[in-house]
Amino acid sequence: MTPDQVRRTATGPTAGLAAGYTQANLIAVPADLAYEMLLFAQRNPKPCPVLDVTDTGSPHTVLAPGADLRTALPRYRVWRDGDLVAEPTDVTGYWRADLVALLIGCSFTFETALAAAGIPLRHRDQGVNVPMFVTDRECRPAGRLHGPLVVSLRMIPAGLVDLAVAISARMPAVHGAPVHVGDPTALGIADLAAPDFGDPVRAHDGDVPVFWACGVTPQAVLTASRPPFAITHAPGHMLVTDVRDTEYLTVPL
Amino acid sequence: MTPDQVRRTATGPTAGLAAGYTQANLIAVPADLAYEMLLFAQRNPKPCPVLDVTDTGSPHTVLAPGADLRTALPRYRVWRDGDLVAEPTDVTGYWRADLVALLIGCSFTFETALAAAGIPLRHRDQGVNVPMFVTDRECRPAGRLHGPLVVSLRMIPAGLVDLAVAISARMPAVHGAPVHVGDPTALGIADLAAPDFGDPVRAHDGDVPVFWACGVTPQAVLTASRPPFAITHAPGHMLVTDVRDTEYLTVPL
Incomplete structure (x- = not known):
């Protein structure tokens, strides 16, 4: 599928x-919070x-010039005062003229290179969403x-x-190297079987848990900081852009 | 010398x-321009x-916790309405409570790795400031x-x-790979002997001109956009931080 088809x-x-x-x-906030975001x-x-x-106010990004950010993602989350109030598939009715949207790199981007190198991706093989966890690191x-x-x-x-x-480190714009390996x-x-977002995956014998920083972090910030209004993607339901992943590859593979 | 000694x-x-x-x-602007900057x-x-x-309003940065940004650089530039009005060695008297300072990576950072790899650095060998040029790219x-x-x-x-x-590409936070090689x-x-900032260097036979994006760009923006007030470093006269250059190395050399 092409990005537009997705x-x-x-x-x-x-x-x-x-x-x-x-x-x-995606994290869209009113303009008066845009600088802090x-x-x-x-x-x-x-x-x-x-x-x-x-x-x-614009629902358009240079990353996907033909796309409307209010409809281009498979699913969204709408937040009021830090509470998740809706998970629609279209946020046209929620959009505001004062919204500023930040598009933040996603680790799905380097999965293509991981897969090409023969690294199995359990969530994709098992047909589930990638597991995500809130950490104790502020x-x-x-x-x-x-x-x-x-x-x-x-x-x-x-x-x-x-x-x-080594592969992910070459792409810092989509989270780069892992933040932790192993423990x-x-x-x-506490429990890898109980992710805070997404789905659990079944590990194979000899697998090691590898953790990458995640662009769902702004959603944990909404929960903690409770600003009046925001729109985000639903975890795992990303904007697929028109930009080749190699644009964010700092050093050739 | 240690960073503090410098x-x-x-x-x-x-x-x-x-x-x-x-x-x-360094580029410091009033808070009402900080978002746009x-x-x-x-x-x-x-x-x-x-x-x-x-x-x-704070003259302190996590990059050099003991330093005062108003005195830690060898030379500054003070700008009013897009005009360069002073080049002092201390901006304590110019500082304002509404200033927000951006610290932007500098290519001097990867020169250590270039030199270690045996790449000659003409400006340093000739005891002059690195030459910098305004381009026709907006x-x-x-x-x-x-x-x-x-x-x-x-x-x-x-x-x-x-x-x-290959070396500079590994450090995108200090400008990364060159933007152009050769022409x-x-x-x-038009004339490599007439830089817009810094000093000309003498080339050796067989040298090729290599151009990196430069953190003096915000100063060209001041000249073009003419905001009421700003403070910058003087080109080549940088903040030396306490952060090891390897912190910004995405992939080992």
Whole structure:
């Protein structure tokens, strides 16, 4: 499928769709919070690498010029005062003229390179959403915005972990190298079978848990900081952009 | 010299000083322009990779916790309505309670790795400031801010250009890979002997011009956009931070 076909037809998580194209997280906030949101992202570049910021009120991004951000994602979340109030598939009715949208790099982007290198991706093989966890690591705050780091988990055969690190490290704009390998408790994660977002995956013998910083972090920030209004993607339900993943590859594979 | 010693004693360009530590460009603007400045940086990450943003009014950065940004740089520039009005060595008297300072990565940071790989650095060998040029490439604007890309020039032996590209590409936070190799006219640069900032360098036989995006770009933006007030570093006279350059190395050398 092309990115445009995904944007028009996908209804579930977007991992593995339109392989070779960059995927992005969405966080849209009223303009009076945009500086703090952008500052939060700058201060937390591992979970929040910003790929684009829209002009105030505009539902259009240079990452996908033909797309309407209010309909291009398979599913959204609408937040009021830090509470999740709706999970629609179209946010045209919720959009406001004062919204500024940040598009944040997504680790699904480097999955194409991981797969090409022979690294199995359990969530895709098992047909589920990638598991994501709220950690006990606080992000660096910015003004009114604060909250914990969220990570995505991939169970990777021990002998391939170094390759997964080397490949993802080359793409810092889509979260780069893992933040932790091996011990979930080091991140305050008690149970890998109970993710905070997405679905659990079945590990294979010899798999090691590898955690990457995740663009769902701004949603944990909404829960912690409780700003009046925001729209995000639903975890795993990303904007598939028209930008080739190689655009964010700093060093050739 | 340690970073602190450089901050206390340096009077000229900082290339080659406190080798192994990250250097940064400075652009401080009033808070009402801070969002547009940060947005400009996000939209132009090659010239403007943001390493830190200070809290409003604070002259302190996490990059060098003991330093005072008003005195830690060897030389500054003070701008009013787009005009350069002073080049002091201390901006304590110019500082304002509404200033927000952006610290932007500097290519001097990867010079340590270039030198370690045997790549000659003509400006340092000749005891001059690195040459910098305003190009004919417009940056992507943000609100009231617009202006051309500025680049730094290093004359590099042809056989070492690939190595210089590979090394710098690993450090996107300090400008990453070059924006152009070979032909100055491709960037609208007419005369390599007449840089817009810094000093000319003498090339050796077989040298090729290699151009990196430069953190002086915000100063060209001040000239083009003419905001009421700003403070910057003087080109080549950087903040030497306490952060090891390896912190910004995405992939090992």
